[in-house]
Amino acid sequence: MLKTEINTVATLCQLHTDLSDEEIRKIQEVVQNLQLIADLNQANVFIDCQTREKKHAIVVAEAAPSTAKSVYKNPVVGKFAYETFEPAVFYAFRTGKPLFLNHAFTQEGKKVEQSVVPIIGVHNRVIGTLIMEKDNSDKLQNQNKLKALTEANETLSELLLGMAENRPFIPEVIEESLFIIDQDLRIQYSNPAAMNLVLEMCSMECKSGNFFTTFFPNLEEICLRSDELVIQEVTIQNKVFQMKKIALVQNEQNSGSFIIFRDLTELREKERELTVKTVAIREIHHRVKNNLQTVASLLRLQMRRGIPEESKVHFVESLNRILSIASVYEIILSNSQNQDDVEIVSLIEKIGNMLVFSDDHEGKTITIDYSGPKLYIKSNLAVSVALVINELIQNCVKHAFTERNEGQIHVVIEEEASAIMVLVKDNGIGYTSTMKPSLGLDIVKMMIEHDLSGHFRIEGTSEGTVATVEFPFTREV
Structure with missing residues (x-):
């Protein structure tokens, strides 16, 4: 940390806070390691100190990481922080307790993941807060995508299982052979194309309750795989099919599989x-x-x-x-x-x-x-x-x-x-x-x-x- 930045800390503290010279030196000691902390955590790091009136806080030092992209475009040293926008910071000032991985907004309006640790001076007095802020927009976006996919999977599972209860939503004239099987590999639903496929394989009629492996014994290993999606080309009695197995999930539990056969023989x-x-x-x-x-x-x-x-x-x-x-x-x-x-x-x-x-x-x-x-x-x-x-x-x-x-x-x-x-x-x-x-x-x-x-x-x-x-x-x- 440059000498001029150390002097800036002292100047800001003397102008706006009631910290003693000894407490200011304590803040300066922390400031000397601020850049190392920022680089190590790949995050923007700040030190805030409360003003004399205790209504606001002022940013007395900052460090942007050289190992990651900064979440701030402009410097914020010398700017005031308000409790409305920085509740975690003022919580640390009042209680002396740290807060980790708190969702917050920067002074530039960007979503960040914020952690706050109090800086303790003499007589266990909180003289400042060390604040670390990371850009979490990508993390939130991925979480939202995962949530949407989970909801879509649940909805699909409900709809597909509804087909087994004589409430089909896919037209019966679809060319692909469709099966819905439960976790025990029993057939719960099969469309007309699937029934015709079974009749081609053997003389048995496909009915609900039949085991899928009765008709396709060589596909048992694929059916038992735990993958959410399996796409594999299989050969059944000299015919080539693309087999898709989609895991059906309800209440975070595996409730069976949706299996699609597409005839690729002619192709x-x-x-x-x-x-x-x-x-x-x-x-x-x-x-x-x-x-x-x-x-x-x-x-x-x-x-x-x-x-x-x-x-x-x-x-x-x-x-x-x-x-x-x-x-x-x-x-x-x-x-x-x-x-x-x-x-x-x-x-x-x-x-x-x-x-x-x-x-x-x-x-x-x-x-x-x-x-x-x-x-x-x-x-x-x-x-x-x-x-x-x-x-x-x-x-x-x-x-x-x-x-x-x-x-x-x-x-x-x-x-x-x-x-x-x-x-x-x-x-x-x-x-x-x-x-x-x-x-x-x-x-x-x-x-x-x-x-x-x-x-x-x-x-x-x-x-x-x-x-x-x-x-x-x-x-x-």
Whole structure:
């Protein structure tokens, strides 16, 4: 505690109280440990002393915890405390007895848990009070929630047990099988769906008073569990059910259980079929990828064995197109979530790096970079996008940097409203409308308009060429 704070205690006591110098020193001794007390208890701590008239008290020292959030926004040293708002404090002054865990309000109107201990001076006189205040709003909120849940549980138990007395409140046409059993596992109520379920299990008719375990002997362990709620998937005669067991409580005593069976057989069968189909689709993707790589290998083999020089460029272009399509299936197969989706930036990066870094480009230094958010598109769209990007980047590599020693390609992916926009930029010689049309650009236009239902434009700028591809896209939620 700082020396200035010790002096403040003496000044306030001398101005407003009738404490002697010895009693003030006693208060100062307590003040020296005030911060330690606050940190240890994670609470705000104060010392109040009564005024000369004994009608009020004044706060002569305070400490906010450094180990927890303070319940006060502003300092209160020097402020008066009134009995109307601080009854526990004045009780301690009058009786010399402590009060613990008392509910109170701070001077800022916040609910707190308050404890008050009297500070005893000479001749057993109460010379001050040590006050500790903790924020208990969360504790009260949790208590209220617990009370509400307990009341709700009691009400539910009464309603459900009322069903066993021929006063049902749940419609009899509900699809789930409902049972109410008592603590001895005797059936007190079963709806028509539950009766039908029992008839499927055996030829016996389900009646009140039957033991639940007579029909479902393998579920006895679940029924005897003391948990308030048990949710478990169970198999009964080759059928799959979700079983919910809700404990019923009356007067804080277990009075039985409410059991719900939901038939999941059809759902699990569909999930199994979906898993089989997913495995089959991945196998197809794997075979398509292998077949494409086989075709690419055959083209490479033919090129190594010798082809006319004028045909070499056409072989390379065809090879790149095949490898671009194969890239789609490689990304699908690398997806650990077994989804038929392709992340577009990864696909474009894979194709771009293959085209730019797989050849020396007649000694030219060409670099490429990519930017854009993670967007996933279906594999059928991804094949068309792969071919389009292949043609655009290949066009940059072949035509943009003639008579230059280096070049830069930048691919930007953007999402705008319900569309994806891909921009392929280069800092080359620049495109003009008088240039001879190429097969590659014809492929791009055809695929964008027919396969992607999008738009394509290419234009020259002062810095080179910008090719823009835009096609509709709906992000899945």
